[in-house]
Amino acid sequence: MGNLVEIRDLKVGATTDAGRRVDIIKGVSFDIAPGEIVALIGESGSGKTTIALTLMGYARMGCAIQGGSVRVGGRDMTQLSEKERAAVRGTEVAYVPQSAAAAFNPAMRIIDQVVEVSRIHGLMPDAQARARAVELFRALSLPNPDTIGDRYPHQVSGGQLQRLSAAMALIGDPKLVIFDEPTTALDVTTQIEVLRAFKAVMKERRIAGVYVSHDLAVVAQIADRIVVLRGGEVQEIGATADILSAPAHPYTRELLAAFRPSVDAQAAPAPAAVAQPVLELRDVVAGYGALKSDGAPTITIVKAVSLSLEAGRNLGVIGESGCGKSTLARAIAGILPPSSGDILFEGKSLPRAAKDRTREQLRQIQIVFQSADTALNPAKSIAEILGRPLAFYHGLKGREAQARIDRLLDMVRLPRALQERRPPELSGGQKQRVNLARALAADPRIILCDEITSALDTVVAAAIIDLLKELQRELGLCYVFISHDLPTVQAICDEIAVMYAGEKIEQMPRSRVGARDHHAYTKLLFASVPKLDPQWLDSLERNPELVAALARR
Amino acid sequence: MNSFVWSLVGGRVLVAVFTLLVVSFTVFCATAILPGDVAEVLLGQAATPEAVAGLRAAMHLNDPALLRFVRWLAGLASGDLGKSYANNMQVAQLIGPRLLNSLKLAGITTLFSVPIALALGIAAAILRGSVFDRALTFLTIAVISVPEFMVATTAVLLFAVHLKWLPALSFAREATSFWDLLRIYAMPVITLAFVISAQMIRMTRAAMIETLDTPYVEMARLKGASPTRIVLRHALPNALGPIVNAVALSLSYLLGGVIIVETIFNYPGIAKLMVDAVSTRDLPLIQSCAMIFCLVYLLLITVADVIAILSNPRLRR
Numbered sequence: 001m002g003n004l005v006e007i008r009d010l011k012v013g014a015t016t017d018a019g020r021r022v023d024i025i026k027g028v029s030f031d032i033a034p035g036e037i038v039a040l041i042g043e044s045g046s047g048k049t050t051i052a053l054t055l056m057g058y059a060r061m062g063c064a065i066q067g068g069s070v071r072v073g074g075r076d077m078t079q080l081s082e083k084e085r086a087a088v089r090g091t092e093v094a095y096v097p098q099s100a101a102a103a104f105n106p107a108m109r110i111i112d113q114v115v116e117v118s119r120i121h122g123l124m125p126d127a128q129a130r131a132r133a134v135e136l137f138r139a140l141s142l143p144n145p146d147t148i149g150d151r152y153p154h155q156v157s158g159g160q161l162q163r164l165s166a167a168m169a170l171i172g173d174p175k176l177v178i179f180d181e182p183t184t185a186l187d188v189t190t191q192i193e194v195l196r197a198f199k200a201v202m203k204e205r206r207i208a209g210v211y212v213s214h215d216l217a218v219v220a221q222i223a224d225r226i227v228v229l230r231g232g233e234v235q236e237i238g239a240t241a242d243i244l245s246a247p248a249h250p251y252t253r254e255l256l257a258a259f260r261p262s263v264d265a266q267a268a269p270a271p272a273a274v275a276q277p278v279l280e281l282r283d284v285v286a287g288y289g290a291l292k293s294d295g296a297p298t299i300t301i302v303k304a305v306s307l308s309l310e311a312g313r314n315l316g317v318i319g320e321s322g323c324g325k326s327t328l329a330r331a332i333a334g335i336l337p338p339s340s341g342d343i344l345f346e347g348k349s350l351p352r353a354a355k356d357r358t359r360e361q362l363r364q365i366q367i368v369f370q371s372a373d374t375a376l377n378p379a380k381s382i383a384e385i386l387g388r389p390l391a392f393y394h395g396l397k398g399r400e401a402q403a404r405i406d407r408l409l410d411m412v413r414l415p416r417a418l419q420e421r422r423p424p425e426l427s428g429g430q431k432q433r434v435n436l437a438r439a440l441a442a443d444p445r446i447i448l449c450d451e452i453t454s455a456l457d458t459v460v461a462a463a464i465i466d467l468l469k470e471l472q473r474e475l476g477l478c479y480v481f482i483s484h485d486l487p488t489v490q491a492i493c494d495e496i497a498v499m500y501a502g503e504k505i506e507q508m509p510r511s512r513v514g515a516r517d518h519h520a521y522t523k524l525l526f527a528s529v530p531k532l533d534p535q536w537l538d539s540l541e542r543n544p545e546l547v548a549a550l551a552r553r
Numbered sequence: 554m555n556s557f558v559w560s561l562v563g564g565r566v567l568v569a570v571f572t573l574l575v576v577s578f579t580v581f582c583a584t585a586i587l588p589g590d591v592a593e594v595l596l597g598q599a600a601t602p603e604a605v606a607g608l609r610a611a612m613h614l615n616d617p618a619l620l621r622f623v624r625w626l627a628g629l630a631s632g633d634l635g636k637s638y639a640n641n642m643q644v645a646q647l648i649g650p651r652l653l654n655s656l657k658l659a660g661i662t663t664l665f666s667v668p669i670a671l672a673l674g675i676a677a678a679i680l681r682g683s684v685f686d687r688a689l690t691f692l693t694i695a696v697i698s699v700p701e702f703m704v705a706t707t708a709v710l711l712f713a714v715h716l717k718w719l720p721a722l723s724f725a726r727e728a729t730s731f732w733d734l735l736r737i738y739a740m741p742v743i744t745l746a747f748v749i750s751a752q753m754i755r756m757t758r759a760a761m762i763e764t765l766d767t768p769y770v771e772m773a774r775l776k777g778a779s780p781t782r783i784v785l786r787h788a789l790p791n792a793l794g795p796i797v798n799a800v801a802l803s804l805s806y807l808l809g810g811v812i813i814v815e816t817i818f819n820y821p822g823i824a825k826l827m828v829d830a831v832s833t834r835d836l837p838l839i840q841s842c843a844m845i846f847c848l849v850y851l852l853l854i855t856v857a858d859v860i861a862i863l864s865n866p867r868l869r870r
Contacts, residue, residue: 087777088777089776089777090776091777095772095776097768103771104769105769105791107865108790108866116776117776120778120779121777152867154867165772
């Protein structure tokens with residue numbers, strides 16, 4: 001039996017707005033057998049999505065397939081006319097998008113979008129298509145399969161939408177399905193259900209798949225073979241087990257190493273017997289909307305959270321989207337003044353709102369936001385961005401400020417020459433370093449890190465974590481590290497607090513992670529973190545009732 | 554459809570009514586503080602102190618301003634627009650036929666320009682970056698920059714004076730055949746269409762480009778949908794809100810903002826009536842015209858907002 005897909009020497013190029021031509025894919029070749037799932041793995045910009053889309057003869061705005069061949073079922077997609085390609089899309093090759101929430105038309109009912117594939121290609125009568133859609137909803141273990149399609153996209157959860165988008169891909173009975181990072185936007189507890197549903201349907205129907213991801217552990221659960229990509233070139237191709245156990249290429253090894261940031265071997269110095277907490281929170285309540293008569297906000301996000309952070313130690317706050325962890329950071333920083341509760345810095349109470357705090361109080365607690373893209377003013381040079389807090393907190397100008405900017409850039413391991421550039425000219429990792437340098441410019445005691453590695457590739461994120469550790473050793477900082485990713489938090493934090501639905505449900509030292517007496521939700525959360533072991537997903541046992549009650553899908 | 558949507562729509566209508574009230578007060582104040590005494594102006598040469606005092610009493614001009622405002626508002630509400638100072642006719646009678654003429658011109662312009670503008674805007678969005686798109690962008694900006702009296706005068710010079718194809722003046726009642734009607738309306742309609750289309754084209758293009766760039770449009774393409782289907786089923790319904798708003802804003806211009814066009818073509822519409830009323834200090838007529846302009850404007854904007862609310866399924870929980 002021949003291969004379903006044969007990609008030979010594929011080249012894709014892009015033309016930038018300035019008219020410059022850039023090669024994105026530089027001669028990639030690989031095959032996919034019928035019924036086989038192949039993962040394309042690499043960091044952002046490695047060209048994995050671009051390659052996947054060429055299987056449908058599609059290149060995004062500004063890109064064009066410039067050479068090579070992409071044979072799907074014997075036909076070269078690069079040679080087809082646009083009309084012939086449209087006929088293949090949805091019937092032979094189907095696509096499951098990265099963010100189903102964005103890929104569903106908000107103005108149409110879900111069922112209409114699912115059966116639209118059949119309508120476009122005239123595959124079957126409408127009633128039959130609807131019946132088939134419901135059958136697929138059931139196979140993907142969606143709740144209320146008979147009626148869920150009558151809803152609009154905003155009325156179902158992210159995890160459900162992702163499975164609904166798989167139903168949309170499968171309804172045309174394709175031979176090949178492209179999964180474009182389909183679980184990246186999901187919480188870990190939700191991700192498992194989605195992965196299981198995908199895996200079961202693909203195996204049962206013997207459909208071949210291309211699974212695009214940056215997450216090796218997720219790929220390990222679902223793929224038969226892995227293609228490692230970097231800079232538009234194949235680094236290594238091999239069976240999943242081989243790649244994981246015996247990576248041949250140095251880059252693959254780097255990826256595997258970065259996957260689990262090394263936990264500092266040396267234990268943090270034991271806290272002094274009567275250590276005074278640097279930061280203490282007592283029953284902090286924060287939320288949005290007008291205050292009700294009892295003093296609580298209309299929508300309470302953070303419900304009476306108490307925490308303490310001792311000097312020289314780091315506190316991790318972990319939880320899933322919507323649990324209130326970012327709101328907590330905003331409350332500590334005073335951006336969103338808590339409606340009740342106390343925030344104490346070195347034993348002294350801080351005013352709740354940032355505008356009531358003294359400059360000195362503001363300087364001590366700095367916040368680094370998740371997305372450096374939006375946190376840095378794109379119109380200002382790096383030197384201006386860093387110069388602003390220097391002037392504000394320390395009154396530094398001219399040569400003094402310049403010297404300090406140079407030192408700050410050294411601290412975050414950025415070349416000094418970068419300071420004349422603007423944020424859009426930097427890479428994601430470089431921007432996050434500038435973002436960090438801006439917080440360091442204030443010379444703070446505490447830095448609140450709000451999901452600062454979430455938008456970064458694993459290798460880059462691991463480098464940022466290492467940098468944070470080094471800075472801590474040099475400057476004696478404390479971090480409040482907010483993340484949804486347990487391994488990252490474990491890598492840097494001494495204490496870990498778990499948040500669920502606005503409450504801190506548990507706090508433990510790092511050494512006690514995985515203990516037997518955790519709160520039920522903590523256990524579920526920790527157990528849901530994917531492991532590199534390909535058997536992990538199949539052997540994972542979950543109590544469905546507990547999952548339904550705790551994981552808010 | 555549920556109570557939440559209706560409360561939103563009801564809220565919009567309430568806001569419109571309130572705005573209308575505020576505008577009526579402003580219009581009344583603005584006309585009340587105009588310099589000069591109405592009685593003196595009306596009496597002209599015969600303005601003896603006694604006659605002026607008598608007329609002032611007869612016209613209730615000595616009453617407090619607030620009382621006059623309330624009386625005027627009550628009159629408006631009951632359909633009594635008052636009497637014209639200039640020729641003592643009922644204002645409603647003066648305005649009636651003029652309003653009809655203006656609505657006719659506005660209606661024809663709407664029917665002519667809205668479909669063309671939307672089609673051009675959508676086409677430009679689909680063919681973004683092409684020669685067609687660039688030419689259209691250039692032309693719309695050029696049209697926005699050229700004042701309408703320039704367009705109108707040039708049109709008269711070209712089509713009426715040099716080519717002698719069309720009449721320079723537009724008296725609608727002289728039309729005896731459909732062909733005549735076409736000839737009479739051609740120039741004012743084309744001039745107005747130029748003015749209002751540019752804005753609609755640009756807004757439609759921008760709104761369409763935004764939706765064409767969304768992941769769900771890419772998804773539709775990857776489902777094998779044809780370009781027509783992508784535009785009509787996926788992009789357009791989601792761009793409807795901003796497009797309808799741009800159309801409403803442009804159309805509102807057709808009633809209040811056509812003074813120049815009506816004057817140049819000597820078209821007997823309501824805007825020209827208002828200009829004439831200003832030169833004769835005919836306050837009830839000015840007030841009524843201003844209120845009608847405001848009413849139409851609010852009507853269009855409110856309808857656009859209601860359409861935007863109803864076309865958003867996120868609000869139909």
